[in-house]
Amino acid sequence: MKLSIPRFWREKAAHYRLIGTRCKSCGRISYPPKPLCPYCGSRETEEAELPRRGRVLSYTVIYTVPDGFRKYAPLVLGLIELENGVRVVAPLTDVMPEEVRTGMGVEAVLRRVQEDGEHGVIYYGVKFRPTMEY
Amino acid sequence: MKLSIPRFWREKAAHYRLIGTRCKSCGRISYPPKPLCPYCGSRETEEAELPRRGRVLSYTVIYTVPDGFRKYAPLVLGLIELENGVRVVAPLTDVMPEEVRTGMGVEAVLRRVQEDGEHGVIYYGVKFRPTMEY
Amino acid sequence: MRWLAVRRVYVVGVGMTSIGRHYKRGMRDLFAEAALQAIDDVRGEKPQALVVGNMLSSSMGEQDGLGALLADSVGLRGIPAFKVEAACGSGGAAFFAGYNLVASGMFDVVLVAGVEKMTEHVTSTVTRALAQAADAEYELFYGASFTGLNALLMRYYMEKYGVSREEMAAWPVLMHENASQNPFAQLRFKITVEQVLNAMVVADPITLLDSSPMGDGAAAVVIASEEVARKLSDTPVRVAGLGLATDSVDLSTRLELDDLAAARLAAEKAYRMAGIEARDVDVVEVHDAFTITGVLSVEALGFAEKGEAARLVAEGRFRPGDRPEVNLSGGLKARGHPVGATGVYQVAEIAMQLRGDFPGVKAGNAEIGVAENIGGHGATISVVVLRR
Amino acid sequence: MRWLAVRRVYVVGVGMTSIGRHYKRGMRDLFAEAALQAIDDVRGEKPQALVVGNMLSSSMGEQDGLGALLADSVGLRGIPAFKVEAACGSGGAAFFAGYNLVASGMFDVVLVAGVEKMTEHVTSTVTRALAQAADAEYELFYGASFTGLNALLMRYYMEKYGVSREEMAAWPVLMHENASQNPFAQLRFKITVEQVLNAMVVADPITLLDSSPMGDGAAAVVIASEEVARKLSDTPVRVAGLGLATDSVDLSTRLELDDLAAARLAAEKAYRMAGIEARDVDVVEVHDAFTITGVLSVEALGFAEKGEAARLVAEGRFRPGDRPEVNLSGGLKARGHPVGATGVYQVAEIAMQLRGDFPGVKAGNAEIGVAENIGGHGATISVVVLRR
Ligand SMILES: [Zn+2]
């Protein structure tokens, strides 16, 4: 695998705490975070922590996974709309593939995402699990 | 590593038996083999087995090797001019780095070139060793 | 932005290999077959420059510098050459770059080629390499395959517009029907809606028969300035319009998930430059890497309203004899999708349709044709308008 | 081939990051810094298209589709964008492609950028990725590092022309001297001949001090048509000549080992287009990835006879104040060599020298400048002539 430690170290606030960028000009939030606002082009952006709850806007169950993800197959991937309307692509966890439904309430948790077999490094990131009320 | 078995299977005649391409128009030989003649552009080419003996035109001792070659380091790499003037880049073997000299006579032998650790595949190819008369 | 028609550019020669699992043939061989066909098609005229579209050679093949490598492999050592990469949209982007080399007046005859070797590695390795078309840090990092990301779009589209799985399946069925006549196609057999629904699930709801197959292939076109086009071909096809546009690489920050905004933008530019509207198009090759990609493309190019394309296909639209005729080659779905080469296949196919010598299902007296090529799940999209 | 001067093209804006081990900064950040500087330099004018030069993102960074990705990252979502790859010559090839986008009349303002992240991985991994600039099947397959292949050339050159190791070492000594004044350079310290000779051997006879360092960086230039150039800049610099040429990717089939044939070819085209000869050049940035590469470049560009460049440097030629002044930036050797970005750094540096605002060693009243960028060990070479 070609995971790089400095790279994921740089990104870890975004992955661990769902940090995006808010545009000071148009107010829109980007996740993934971006140096400039992709919507209005403004250079004035600031970090913004996203809400950790949302609902499933779409989902898929991936049976043919990329190298390095065999142990997570089948991988349930969600397109989540957070409470403030920002969208996040992330795996769903603590749920059986056949139980997932569009509209289901979910919340963000920190989970192991992949491992670098050669160097023994474990990478963590955000996954979403069903909320109690679903 | 990203070695592909079909790929090196396709190329093995070239690697194992030093097969290049001879241009039927200008007579020049290419190694690596090429679909068309790189010198005159002719489409009429045929396989040509190269002589296995030549001399060292230049050489280097590589201390910082690419991933996958650590066990061969330091790697002695030669630029060999074969008896018919065709040049080949290949490792030198059966010789100490400090013994290599420009002009030294060498001959081609088949040797282990690299291994695919993950899948256990061993790749062979041509290396050159000093001839008796050097 | 100004669209000076400084210099007209023509497609004057085409060449392509069959698409398939060419285990015995390397990238150089496939490229040489397509390139030499295209050069023969212009009476042996030597191209003055080469632009190569390719996606996977850097990540899977450990070979960079394809421009020089491939020029040298067909006896063109010395000519200017470089590679263009825009993921699965590399071929169309290469055509865009090549067009400008001629339009600028710097060259009269340029070879644009696309080449891809996809079958050297096991599926999971290719799956990982293809996922490089998505966001490495926020999509691939989480194990999202490229098929998985498109599956998110497919479900979203079906639920938003109330389109059934059966209706969606009409797309691949039509594609296989068209491909069955195309001697270059990878999948030359017909399929049924039931087979699509019952095929192996790759990423729910996308089945194997919603997906383009993995194949090796190369395609090439020779383009030329007006001054020389007539000398090189009796049937030059004019590049009447050209557009390239982008969108986010990540799915999350798209303005609308079911809209290929970059395709709309690129088509708008290309149509305006050509002085046409969507209804003027006779024949089109769209980028149906997956069923959903084809459906969204037909809508973004202006051939159907949003949410309607899949149903229209199920009702029998876009078949041979309709207008526009869509993917007479069989599309990525069944002609095949050697990723970085696909955009060049499409331009070559449309040129052949307008010349009248496409060897598969022929367009009926087509005058205006369009090729649309996508990189990523909508990130880089090129639209080319060709005119007889 | 015809060199119609259809439309004049100018470099109107420049931007660059310092080169170094930017562990805390990703590719998007580095690109944004350089791109925004260049855009500020043209009074905030929004580029209509983007061409990106990059080598390693596909092979090491698992990220393709950089055109769209980087356009989006600086608020330019939507504009046409693609990546050009020609190994370490990607930046120069991207400039060549971008030039034609303006020269064709399709665009008035285009951003050409180069970006590279080299320090994310361990040395052996980067060494393998860089070796993709050579022939994967006949060079990398045998463990040949890129440095190793250049070492074969260096020994061959030294023995053929009887050049000593000490004479060769004059090159890096001069480069470090120049770089010590350049705030963007990676290695801003002076070295001695002895230090070069006694440095760690990477691939004999190449030592660490004969080699460009591994660094991250991004550079950008805004180019524009004549119509708008004066509105965007008070000091537009004209792209007077441009050449791109190729040679074999493998070393074995080169006609002459000690001749950068592609540099000669590209320079010939660029000089002819600009109406100049080598002796007219005031200031030049050549591609000295290794000492031998710099030496061969100076010869191929016509500033020295074959076999003489190293000795001339040792005798004091090509220093600040001489003509031409060579690598006032410090060159790849000491300014640094973020591979796919280097060609854009060079063009930006030459443009600044002609404008008079380069922040390091300044050229003395230069009117004509040249940038030479190499992909592979001589496979793809671009030469740009800029004129005040
Ligand atoms: Zn904004």
Ligand SMILES: [Zn+2]
């Ligand atoms: Zn020949």
